Amino acid sequence: MAYDLSFAKEVYKTSEVGYWIKMCMQCGVCAGSCPLGPHWEHSPRQLFQLVRAGKMEEVLKSDSMWMCTSCYNCIVRCPRGLPITHIVHGLARLAVEKGMADPKQPTRRFAVEVFWDNITSTGRVGEAGLTMKLYFIDGIGPGIQRGLEMKNQALGMLKTKRLNPIPFRSKIKGFAGFKAMLDKAFELEAKKESNA
């Protein structure tokens, strides 16, 4: 059977530290080290072998990358020194860029639609705004329900002065430069991809 290796080549060239995938020896230490191991479709070892076999759909539509808690167990234990956490993050990002990640995947939604937007709109995390946006991402009804479920946690944080009751934060002083810097970084990142 013939393999189409164009996806593998694309990953080696453009996905963050994707070229390291060539070095995987399929031992599975990463799979055994992952705290969310019981929950994912493919372990890192399997993802890497799917990349090498050119299976774009299976890799980028997988929810596996979104189970990464960034605990870095796989990185420090990999006998071949692959930066596995970063490779997995890179594949998740590639899935977002190609529009292939499941739009309903909860961590994709939180990371892309809530978190990144939250930090880049002012320069810093606004925790109250972050939490509210996440709760209300599916509209008012489910938002109120989620809020009620977490009511005691929120009250505990408010009482101990660890949650700002006002979900607004001002921009950092150098916000204009901050924004221009990020725009340029995205431009350079896109260029790197189109050169591949």
Added chain:
Amino acid sequence: MKEFAFYPGCSSEKNASASNMENSVHHMCEMLGVKLKEIDDWNCCSASIGYAGGGHLPRLALTARNFALSKQQMGDSPVVASCAACWLALRETNERMHEEPGVKENLNTALKEAGLSYDGKLEVKHLVELLVDDAYVGFDALKAKVTKPLTGVKMAGYVGCQTNRPFGIAGDNYENPEYLDRMIEACGATAVPFPKKVACCGGALAFSENEKSCDLIKDILQSAVDNGAEVIVTPCPVCQLNVEVYQEKVNKLFGTNFAIPVVYYSQLFVLAWGGGWKKAALDQQVVPADVLKKFA
């Protein structure tokens, strides 16, 4: 001791989730004579899930800007961070600027838009690394300041992930780091064996995959309690938040009955050095640390 540039990070802001860490760190450093000067106008490091929205360069650019501001304001001073994710981002950005071709150049092209530049050469220290290193503070000095030893209290030292991997506190090891147990002992308390010492609490996924994270948190709590701990101690703002605040949810999900305080190492030191309850920010615990009250 000289003054260090300090990057507190978003969770250490006033009224933020780790303001109990920041308040106790402030008093701990004051009592030690360690001077930290906050980098003016710092931005978020994008923590552990910034990769999905920010990819590679934009994510690293966030930290490069913090370095550039530090260099501008504080010259060659090492940059000190108290937050696990902030510290990791600083270490990672430096490493990638040195080791990955093109990263340093591209980041500087981006920084130029903000009128800044950075050569990748500032030293980075976790606050813990200042405390455990004789060249700065060291364990002897930490012990010498104890006036109210926390005698008889059993504690589980929960190191967690990001202060430990992939970089780790200088001189310690990944699978069984010892600095936190030594800190607990330095305060006069007892460090219990704790098999979940470097296990993951779910991190940012406590937001998006709460029940899967609660499953991890339950195992951490159970291991601490099984080993006789009355208090869990951690250096990490995400570990502290997740393991403390979700106890009620864990109890609901698994029919357990956990109510164990989770405190920062900085809170222990302030208390053991006679700083009292408020300076230790122990009035900011969601699960009250009543077992420590007699030392206030």
